[in-house]
Amino acid sequence: MTDQPVRIAQLSCGPEHSGVQKEIYDAAAAVNAEMFFPDVTLTDIRRSYDAFGLEARSGDLKLAIGRAMALVEGKVEADAVFIATCFRCAEAAIVRNELRHYIHEHSDLPVVSYSFTERTTSGTLLTRMEALTTIARRRALLAREEQKGTTMGVDSGSATTKAVIMRDNEIIGTGWLPTTEVLNSANGAIEAALKEAGLEMADIEAFGTTGYGRYLVGEKLGADLIQEELTVNSKGAVYLADRQHGEATVIDIGGMDNKAISVQDGIPGTFTMGGICAGASGRFLEMTAKRIGVDITELGPIAMKGISKTVPMNSYCIVFGTQSLVNALAEGSSREDVAAAACRSVAEQVFEQQLQEVDIKEPVIMVGGTSLIEGLVHEMGDLLQTEILVPHHSQYIGAVGSALLASGFIEEK
Amino acid sequence: MAKVFIFPATSLILSDMVERWGHEALGAATGIRERIQTASLDSPPLQMTPEDPKKGLKYAAVEVPCGVRGRMALYGPLIEEADAAIIINDADLSFGCMGCARTNELVMFMIRQRKGLPVLDIKYPETDDEGFAFVSQIKEFLAGLGGESDD
Amino acid sequence: MKESEYIPTYVGTITKYVFIDSPDTTPQTLLIRAYEISDGLMIKETCFGLQVTGVPEKVKKLITELRTVDPAHIFVKDRGFLPGDPRRCRANLGGARPGYYGHEFESGLFRYISHGLEELEKNTAPTVTRLGKKRLDEGKLPPNRLLEIIRNEEA
Numbered sequence: 088m089t090d091q092p093v094r095i096a097q098l099s100c101g102p103e104h105s106g107v108q109k110e111i112y113d114a115a116a117a118v119n120a121e122m123f124f125p126d127v128t129l130t131d132i133r134r135s136y137d138a139f140g141l142e143a144r145s146g147d148l149k150l151a152i153g154r155a156m157a158l159v160e161g162k163v164e165a166d167a168v169f170i171a172t173c174f175r176c177a178e179a180a181i182v183r184n185e186l187r188h189y190i191h192e193h194s195d196l197p198v199v200s201y202s203f204t205e206r207t208t209s210g211t212l213l214t215r216m217e218a219l220t221t222i223a224r225r226r227a228l229l230a231r232e233e234q235k236g237t238t239m240g241v242d243s244g245s246a247t248t249k250a251v252i253m254r255d256n257e258i259i260g261t262g263w264l265p266t267t268e269v270l271n272s273a274n275g276a277i278e279a280a281l282k283e284a285g286l287e288m289a290d291i292e293a294f295g296t297t298g299y300g301r302y303l304v305g306e307k308l309g310a311d312l313i314q315e316e317l318t319v320n321s322k323g324a325v326y327l328a329d330r331q332h333g334e335a336t337v338i339d340i341g342g343m344d345n346k347a348i349s350v351q352d353g354i355p356g357t358f359t360m361g362g363i364c365a366g367a368s369g370r371f372l373e374m375t376a377k378r379i380g381v382d383i384t385e386l387g388p389i390a391m392k393g394i395s396k397t398v399p400m401n402s403y404c405i406v407f408g409t410q411s412l413v414n415a416l417a418e419g420s421s422r423e424d425v426a427a428a429a430c431r432s433v434a435e436q437v438f439e440q441q442l443q444e445v446d447i448k449e450p451v452i453m454v455g456g457t458s459l460i461e462g463l464v465h466e467m468g469d470l471l472q473t474e475i476l477v478p479h480h481s482q483y484i485g486a487v488g489s490a491l492l493a494s495g496f497i498e499e500k
Numbered sequence: 501m502a503k504v505f506i507f508p509a510t511s512l513i514l515s516d517m518v519e520r521w522g523h524e525a526l527g528a529a530t531g532i533r534e535r536i537q538t539a540s541l542d543s544p545p546l547q548m549t550p551e552d553p554k555k556g557l558k559y560a561a562v563e564v565p566c567g568v569r570g571r572m573a574l575y576g577p578l579i580e581e582a583d584a585a586i587i588i589n590d591a592d593l594s595f596g597c598m599g600c601a602r603t604n605e606l607v608m609f610m611i612r613q614r615k616g617l618p619v620l621d622i623k624y625p626e627t628d629d630e631g632f633a634f635v636s637q638i639k640e641f642l643a644g645l646g647g648e649s650d651d
Numbered sequence: 652m653k654e655s656e657y658i659p660t661y662v663g664t665i666t667k668y669v670f671i672d673s674p675d676t677t678p679q680t681l682l683i684r685a686y687e688i689s690d691g692l693m694i695k696e697t698c699f700g701l702q703v704t705g706v707p708e709k710v711k712k713l714i715t716e717l718r719t720v721d722p723a724h725i726f727v728k729d730r731g732f733l734p735g736d737p738r739r740c741r742a743n744l745g746g747a748r749p750g751y752y753g754h755e756f757e758s759g760l761f762r763y764i765s766h767g768l769e770e771l772e773k774n775t776a777p778t779v780t781r782l783g784k785k786r787l788d789e790g791k792l793p794p795n796r797l798l799e800i801i802r803n804e805e806a
Contacts, residue, residue, distance in 0.1 A: 094745075096745075100567060100599060100600060101565065101566065101567025101568075101570070101600065102567075103545055103546050103548065103596075104546065104548055104552065104553075104566075104567050104570035104571045104574070104597070104600075105548070105550070105552070105553050105566040105567050105569075105570045106543050106548050106549040106550035106551070106552055106553065106570065107550070107566075108543070108544065108545060108546075109542065109543045109544055112544070123744065123745025123746065124744045124745050124746040124747075125745065125746050126741070126745060126746030126747060127746065127747075128755070129593070129752050129755040129756055132593075132752065133593075143601075144592075144601035145599055145600050145601040145602070146592070146593060146594045146595040146596075146598060146599040146600075146601075146749075146752075147595055147596065147599030147600060147749065148599075149593075149595075150595050150599065150749060150752065154746070163746075172567075173565030173566050173567040173568070174565060174566070175563060175564070175565045176565040176567070176568075176602070178601065178602070179565070203566070204553075204566050205550040205552075205553040205554065205566040205569075205570070206550065508753065510750055510753045511753070511757065512668070512670065512726060512728040512753070512754055512757045512758070513726065513757050513760065513764060515727070515728040515729050516726040516727050516728060519714075519727060519729070520718070520727070525729060527729060528731065528750075529728070529729035529730050529731040530729065530731075531731070532731025532732065533665065533666075533729075533730075533731040533732075535731075536659060536731055536732060536733075536736075537659045537661070537662045537663070537664075538659060539656065539657060539658055539659055540656075540657055541654055541655070541656065541657060542654075542655045542656060542657040543657070544738045545738035545739060545748075546731075546738075547657060587784070589784050589785060590785075593752065593753070593756045594753050594756075595749035595750065595752045595753055596748065596749030596750045596753070597749075597750070598753070599749055621783050621784035622782045622783070623782045623783075623784075623785075624760060625760060625763040625764065625767070625782075626763070627763065628762075628763055628766040628767075630763060630782060631760075631762070631763025631764050631765075631766045631767035632766065632767040632770045632771065633767070633780065633781060633782050634763070634764065634767055634782060635764060635767035635768055635771055636767065636771055637781060637782060639771065
C-alpha cells in the first residue's frame with residue numbers, strides 16, 4: 088500500500104494500564120493507519136470540560152472530552168476517531184456514548200467506540216480499524232451507486248459462504264454453502280453462482296471478498312478488493328433497499344457477531360460490532376430450530392404464529408437461553424410461542440447491547456441470513472417501533488456489496 | 501530515610517518535597533521505571549501487559565474494570581511498601597496513571613486501611629499563605645518520620 | 652498479533668526532571684551549571700529546565716548541587732522513562748503524554764510553593780491555618796443555625 092497512513096485520533100481511558108494499547112497500535116498498523124492523541128492544552132481541557140457540561144471525575148475522561156472538542160472544532164485534524172474505555176466502567180460508558188454521539192452529530196468523522204478488557208486483542212479490533220480506514224481512505228470507492236460490467240462478490244462468513252455474480256446492475260447468479268473448510272466452501276459457492284449465471288471464471292472482470300475468510304479467499308483467488316464486512320454490508324444494504332441517499336440504519340445479526348451501522352448517503356458514520364455472547368446471534372436461532380425440530384427456514388413463519396411474551400426468555404448467553412427454551416417446552420409452551428420468544432430474545436439482546444451504541448435513524452434495514460427469519464424482523468420492528476426494510480437477496484448482502492464495489496476496479500484494469 | 505507514597509502519584513510538587521527533605525517518594529515513576537527496566541513482552545507505552553490487570557485482582561475483584569486493576573497492580577505494591585503517605589485531596593486535574601477516579605478512590609482507601617501508617621492530608625495551595633502552610637506542614641510531617649533532614 | 656520481546660536499556664539508572672521557575676535563574680544558567688558538574692551523567696535540555704539520567708548516587712549528588720543554585724525555585728521530579736523515549740515523545744504520540752498536563756497544572760502553583768519555601772527559610776512567617784482533608788459536611792449550614800435564620804426572618 089502506498090497510501091498515506093490514515094490518522095485515527097484516539098480518545099480513551101485505561102488501555103495503557105490494561106496492556107491493550109499495543110493491540111490498538113497493531114490493529115491500526117495492519118491497515119496502514121496510525122493512532123494519535125489530539126494535542127490540547129490544560130486550558131483547552133478546562134474550557135472544554137466546562138463547555139461540554141458532563142461532569143466526569145476521571146482525569147483521562149476529562150482529557151478525552153477536551154480532545155473530542157478539539158477534533159469537532161477543527162483545531163486538530165484527523166481522518167477518523169476511535170473511542171475506547173474499560174468494559175464495565177459506568178462513568179466511562181456514559182462519556183464514551185456521549186462523545187460518540189457528539190462527534191457524529193457535529194462532524195463528518197467516522198467514529199467507532201469500543202469497551203475493552205485485558206483480553207482484547209488486535210484481531211478483535213482489526214475489522215473495526217479496517218472499516219474506519221476504509222471510510223476515511225476510500226470515500227470515492229464507497230460513493231459507487233451502480234454495479235457495472237460483470238463482477239463477483241464472495242462473503243466468507245463464520246456460518247455460511249455466499250457468492251453473487253452481477254452484470255449491469257442485476258444479480259444473475261448466486262451460490263450458498265455452509266462454511267466448513269474456508270477455501271472449499273468459497274469455491275463451491277462460486278461454482279454454484281457461476282453455473283446459475285451461465286458464466287465461467289474467465290468472464291468475471293473484477294471480484295471482491297468480505298467476511299471472516301476474506302483474506303484467505305481473496306489472496307488465494309486473486310481478488311481485486313478484500314474488504315471488511317462493515318462497510319461492504321452497509322453499502323450492499325442501502326443499494327439493495329434503494330436507500331442510497333440520506334440516513335439509514337443497517338442491522339446485520341450474523342452467525343458469530345452482529346453489526347449495527349448508522350449510514351449517511353451510503354457511507355457508515357458510526358458502527359458497532361459485537362459478538363461476545365452467542366445468545367444474541369443467529370446461532371441461538373439455529374439451536375432453537377433444531378430443538379423444536381424444524382428447519383431454520385421454517386422458524387420465521389412458525390414464530391409469526393406465536394406470542395413471544397408468553398415465554399420468559401431473555402439471555403445474552405446461548406447456554407442460559409437454551410435452558411429457558413428447554414424449560415418452556417417442558418412446561419408445555421407451544422413451539423410457536425417458543426420460536427417467537429427466541430426471536431424476541433435475540434432482538435432484545437441486540438437492542439440492549441448494540442443498538443444503544445449507534446443512533447437509530449430510519450429507515451432501518453435488516454440484512455444477512457437472519458433477516459429472512461420474519462419472526463426476528465417482526466420482533467426487532469416491535470422493539471424499535473418502526474417498519475423494518477428487508478431488501479431482496481438480503482442474505483447475500485456481503486457478496487452483493489463486494490460485487491458492487493468491485494466494479495470500481497474494472498476501469499482500472 | 502522513609503519511603504513516602506505520594507498522592508497524586510504523578511505529583512511533581514510532592515515528588516520534590518519528599519526528596520528535598522531527604523526521603524524517598526514512591527509514585528507512578530517508581531512503578532513505571534520498574535516495568536520499563538525489566539525485559540518482558542513488548543507492550544508500549546508503559547510496558548504494562550494484560551498480566552497487570554490480573555495481578556490487580558489482589559486489590560480489586562474481577563468485575564472491576566481492567567484499567568482499575570491494571571493501575572492497582574502499579575500502586576498496590578507501593579502502598580504496601582510505604583512507611584508513610586501524603587495525600588493531596590483536591591487533585592482533580594491528574595491524568596494518565598492518576599486519570600481514573602475509581603482507582604484513585606481505591607488507592608486512598610487502601611492507604612487509610614493500613615493501620616498505623618502516618619498519613620498527611622493536604623490540599624493544593626491557592627494563595628501565598630497556603631503555600632507556606634503547604635510546605636511547612638509537609639516539612640514537619642517528614643521530619644517526624646525520622647532520617648536525615650536539611651535542618 | 653505479533654508478540655515481540657522487549658529488551659530494556661539503561662537498566663539500573665534513574666531519571667529526574669529538574670524544573671526551574673525563577674526570576675533570577677534561567678534554564679540555560681541551570682543547564683550550564685549541570686554540564687559543569689555532570690560527571691558523566693546524561694543531561695538533556697528542555698523548555699522547563701532539564702532532565703538528568705544516570706546511576707542513582709550520581710544523580711542525587713548532582714541534584715543536591717543544582718538545588719543550591721536557587722533552592723526555592725528549583726523543583727525535581729522522579730521519572731519512569733528515559734528522556735526522549737519514543738513511547739512518551741510528543742512527536743510520536745501526536746499530542747502531549749497525559750503526565751504533561753499534570754506538570755502544566757502543578758507548575759502553575761510553583762509561585763505559592765516558592766513563597767512558602769522562602770518564608771520557611773526566613774523562619775519569620777506567622778503560623779497559618781492547617782490544610783487538611785475536607786469533611787463531607789464541611790461548610791454546610793448546621794440545621795439549628797438554619798432554624799435560627801428562619802425564626803429571625805419570620806420575626
